[in-house]
Amino acid sequence: MIGKIREAAKRMLDDGTVRLFLGYGKNGLGDTVPVFLKHKEDVEALYWDETCRYNLTRYLTDRDVICLEEGPVGVIVKGCDQKSLKVLISEKQVERDEIRIVGVVCSGMKDDNEEILSKCGTCDSWNPDETFCDIVIGQTVERKIEEDEYSDVEEVEALDPAQREKLWGKYFDRCLRCYACRNVCPLCYCKECILEQNDPEWVPPSASKENNFYFHIIRAYHLTGRCTDCGECERACPVGIPLRTINRKMIKAVKDGFDFVAGKDPEARSPLTRFRRDDREDFIT
Amino acid sequence: MSFGEKTVLGKDELFRILKSISEGCEIIGPVMEDGKPYFRPVEGVEDVAWDFDTTVNGIKEFFFPRRSVLYEQTNDGIRPFDPETDKKRIVLFSRPCDARALTITDRLFMGENQDRVYGALRANTVVVGLSCEKAGPHCFCLSVGGSPFGTEGMDVSITAVGDDEYVLDMVTDRGKAFFGNRGRKADSKRLQEFETLKKRAEESVERTMRIPKDLPSAFESDYWKEVSAACLKCGVCTYLCPTCHCFDIVDEGFYRVRCWDTCSFDTFSRMASGEDPRKDKYMRYRQRVYHKFSYYKENFGVYGCVGCGRCTKHCPVKTDIVEIVSSVDEKGMP
Amino acid sequence: MKDSLVPDPARIEDIRNETPDVVTLRLVFEDRGKMETFSFRAGQFVELSVPKAGESTFCIASAPSDRGYIECSVKKVGRVTEAVHMLEPGGIVGIRGPYGNFFPIEAMKGGNVLFIGGGIGLVPLRSLIREVLSARSDFKRLSVVYGARSERDLVYKDELDEWRTRGDMEVVLALDPGGEMEDWKGEVGYVPSVLEKRTIETKDCTAVTCGPPVMIKRVLGVLDGMGFCSSQVYTTLEMKMKCGIGKCGRCNIGPLYVCKDGPVFTYERIKEFTEEIF
Known part of the structure; x- marks a missing residue:
């Protein structure tokens, strides 16, 4: 598989299809890291294994690293990353013709302890979408898709408000406000985040339990109808806050309420950004 | 028994002593939370873990809190908030790197214009350290002047020597005053064993950081753009760092609050006018490296790093400062 | 405490x-x-x-x-x-x-002083000018070159008038091109260009400048060209600061903290900075 990835990257960099290629490499410790390749000679730095967890589409909107106007960029996506990319395209952050998408078939990623990531268990997109990617590398994986029951969300929903407050209070008390969750998120691309605005200041920057509640609730709302559950926020969190449970609560709400799942169609608009005459209104009192 | 002499005692006895001396104190120690070790305030000595990997957080936040209210601005004037100076605190089982970090941040906070909050929290806290028997995969303390058996910043150092026995070393007068004379004098066999374990622990430190002699010469290099490309500009490395000490001062309603801040953030050095001397990501990453390995050394005589490896371990994209700093001479000189 | x-x-x-x-x-x-x-x-x-x-x-x-x-x-x-x-x-x-530190007024005594300001950058200079005028006889020639975007952006207008008319100092006011009205009697042009056109005796003269970064950068160049020794030229730098006492970690230029080691620096010192500041 890695041979084919290197070959594709080499070809694209060589014939000028792309001027930059985003992939996975290794650092000196043997850990997987994102790499940004400019020359065809560098493709040997590319790696592929079950630790290629990162969602590289996050870098497509990182103005410090990439200016898409300067020419096409190649990017490796797994099925899950591909969903974020579809949202980025639907939100006009990335033009489809500014990128070359190398889809790689994935059979589940592992964490530092070599355990398969929880998000991979219910994944419905191990095989990238051939109609969306420029190339798909790897043998199609045949696998029965496990229905996502949202049991993690339901477990929390079953608690009474006081218990829920206690649970999230425990987690948010731990939050350092390092913003790793926001900064790793491919959909948190705002040039100026509401969290950084200080005039007026919407959310105080200091890490108190109360301030952290505001922060995480605001973030959850800003991702509602957009989040594709790539799980990067939860993976990046140094203090183990189960952020996916928050996002998945909102995903479930949008699915139940609007029959919409983000990241399926690059043309689709999230229900929260459009109006339809037949939109539900029974929850408005 | 002369000062600085090591003593030996069994685990049960040590436990009883710790329990009695921490009576009436707030206790801070390592505990497991959702499968990961953290330093947290605990109810009692029995809650503290005796065998644990590098904790997610260090002990920094108990001296330089994530958030401290400095004062309240009332109609009748300014009412300073007093840190609870009368409350005695004991930190149990600080690792040598975390304890040593205090001696590094002391140079900043305890020097000219002493920081009141930090000063008060340092004054009311006894630090009991626990030597590392074996280094973790990210540790590199030996490269920056530390050691798995180091005692800097501790009041008392404890080392496990096998057979459920522990060597006690009174590092400061305060430690001695707190502990009193405990245990029996370590005999030469025990002392020899101690030295063997120390050597073994030092040998277990697998990583080495080579700090360039002339970091300033690499300042203009494009190297910093390359090594920081994947950086997310989040605060994981700085907030978990035991020596990072940058802060912001903000108003939350009528409270003036001092809270952690980091050079990684976009807004850190951006002025109200929009001007920013470190506007690009690589400039901020370079600032972090230079602050630790050049400026802090120049201003305070030590590196702003204790080699705990948390920044590398917890970085969401595994940016490895050890490799980056070590490769400056080879790849980073213009 | x-x-x-x-x-x-x-x-x-x-x-x-x-x-x-x-x-x-x-x-x-x-x-x-x-x-x-x-x-x-x-x-x-x-x-x-x-x-x-x-x-x-x-x-x-x-x-x-x-x-x-x-x-x-x-x-x-x-x-x-x-x-x-x-x-x-x-x-x-x-x-x-x-x-922070301050302008070394003692060292300026007995010589000429040239003040060059732009916009709100006149503020620290005003403090120095007032101090110098309070002991006027200790100094020789005093000149002020001050510019702003338009007439209404000039700060301390009454004081500028007072300085101009007291007879023992020279005051040159300039407005950015396009910022002047018909009745404007001063110079038109950016501060560095206005300064460049003047003949200034650099011997025994201290130059002190403050203004927007781009202005300071050009003024320092002009002063260099005029033959000012860089140790005779002072400026005061602006950086985001929070604590003011060298602890919060944001206003450094290399190992120096602008709040503690500055904000006043000689041009000689600025030339040694590794970091680009303007």
């Missing part, structure tokens, strides 16, 4: 509108003793705070010889400064300081 981060309350005695977006506050410490013991040197700054808005850094605009009050001029650019502009005489602000 007194906390260096806790301010002293000061009452606003007077507010003067300098330009549409700059006001000058005259401040008196609520504690009379504090007012009497508060001493500073021209070039130093304070941290001024408004409850619920926060704290920001401002140069002291009055001179050490102005006893019984201090003045700060504040341009509306962000959260704190907007809150300052909402205040009225009698209002209370918090003051910490004075912080």
Whole structure:
């Protein structure tokens, strides 16, 4: 598989299809890291294994690293990353013709302890979408898709408000406000985040339990109808806050309420950004 | 028994002593939370873990809190908030790197214009350290002047020597005053064993950081753009760092609050006018490296790093400062 | 122990509108003793705070010889400064300081002094100029070159008039091209160009400049060209600051902290900085 990835990257960099290629490499410790390749000679730095967890589409909107106007960029996506990319395209952050998408078939990623990531268990997109990617590398994986029951969300929903407050209070008390969750998120691309605005200041920057509640609730709302559950926020969190449970609560709400799942169609608009005459209104009192 | 002499005692006895001396104190120690070790305030000595990997957080936040209210601005004037100076605190089982970090941040906070909050929290806290028997995969303390058996910043150092026995070393007068004379004098066999374990622990430190002699010469290099490309500009490395000490001062309603801040953030050095001397990501990453390995050394005589490896371990994209700093001479000189 | 981060309350005695977006506050410490013991040197700054808005850094605009009050001029650019502009005489602000180093006025004595300012950058120079004028006979020739975007953006207009007409100092005022009205009698042009056209005796002369970064950069170049020795040229730098005492970690240029080792630097020192500052 890695041979084919290197070959594709080499070809694209060589014939000028792309001027930059985003992939996975290794650092000196043997850990997987994102790499940004400019020359065809560098493709040997590319790696592929079950630790290629990162969602590289996050870098497509990182103005410090990439200016898409300067020419096409190649990017490796797994099925899950591909969903974020579809949202980025639907939100006009990335033009489809500014990128070359190398889809790689994935059979589940592992964490530092070599355990398969929880998000991979219910994944419905191990095989990238051939109609969306420029190339798909790897043998199609045949696998029965496990229905996502949202049991993690339901477990929390079953608690009474006081218990829920206690649970999230425990987690948010731990939050350092390092913003790793926001900064790793491919959909948190705002040039100026509401969290950084200080005039007026919407959310105080200091890490108190109360301030952290505001922060995480605001973030959850800003991702509602957009989040594709790539799980990067939860993976990046140094203090183990189960952020996916928050996002998945909102995903479930949008699915139940609007029959919409983000990241399926690059043309689709999230229900929260459009109006339809037949939109539900029974929850408005 | 002369000062600085090591003593030996069994685990049960040590436990009883710790329990009695921490009576009436707030206790801070390592505990497991959702499968990961953290330093947290605990109810009692029995809650503290005796065998644990590098904790997610260090002990920094108990001296330089994530958030401290400095004062309240009332109609009748300014009412300073007093840190609870009368409350005695004991930190149990600080690792040598975390304890040593205090001696590094002391140079900043305890020097000219002493920081009141930090000063008060340092004054009311006894630090009991626990030597590392074996280094973790990210540790590199030996490269920056530390050691798995180091005692800097501790009041008392404890080392496990096998057979459920522990060597006690009174590092400061305060430690001695707190502990009193405990245990029996370590005999030469025990002392020899101690030295063997120390050597073994030092040998277990697998990583080495080579700090360039002339970091300033690499300042203009494009190297910093390359090594920081994947950086997310989040605060994981700085907030978990035991020596990072940058802060912001903000108003939350009528409270003036001092809270952690980091050079990684976009807004850190951006002025109200929009001007920013470190506007690009690589400039901020370079600032972090230079602050630790050049400026802090120049201003305070030590590196702003204790080699705990948390920044590398917890970085969401595994940016490895050890490799980056070590490769400056080879790849980073213009 | 007194906390260096806790301010002293000061009452606003007077507010003067300098330009549409700059006001000058005259401040008196609520504690009379504090007012009497508060001493500073021209070039130093304070941290001024408004409850619920926060704290920001401002140069002291009055001179050490102005006893019984201090003045700060504040341009509306962000959260704190907007809150300052909402205040009225009698209002209370918090003051910490004075912080930073200062202009070496003793070393300037017996010689000529050239002041070059742009926009709100006249504030620290005003403190120095007032101090120099309070001992006028200690100095020889005094010249001021000051420019702003338009006539209404000139700060301290009354004082500029006073300086111009007192007869023992030269004052050249300039407006950016396009910023002048028909009746403007001063120069038209950017400060560095206006400065470049003048003949200045560099011997025994100290030059002091402050203004927007781009102006300072060009002025330093012009002074270089005129033959000023870089150790005779002083400027005062602006960086985002929070603590003012070299701890919060954001205003450094290399190992130097602008709040502690600056804000006043000679051009000679600036040339040694590894970091690009303008």
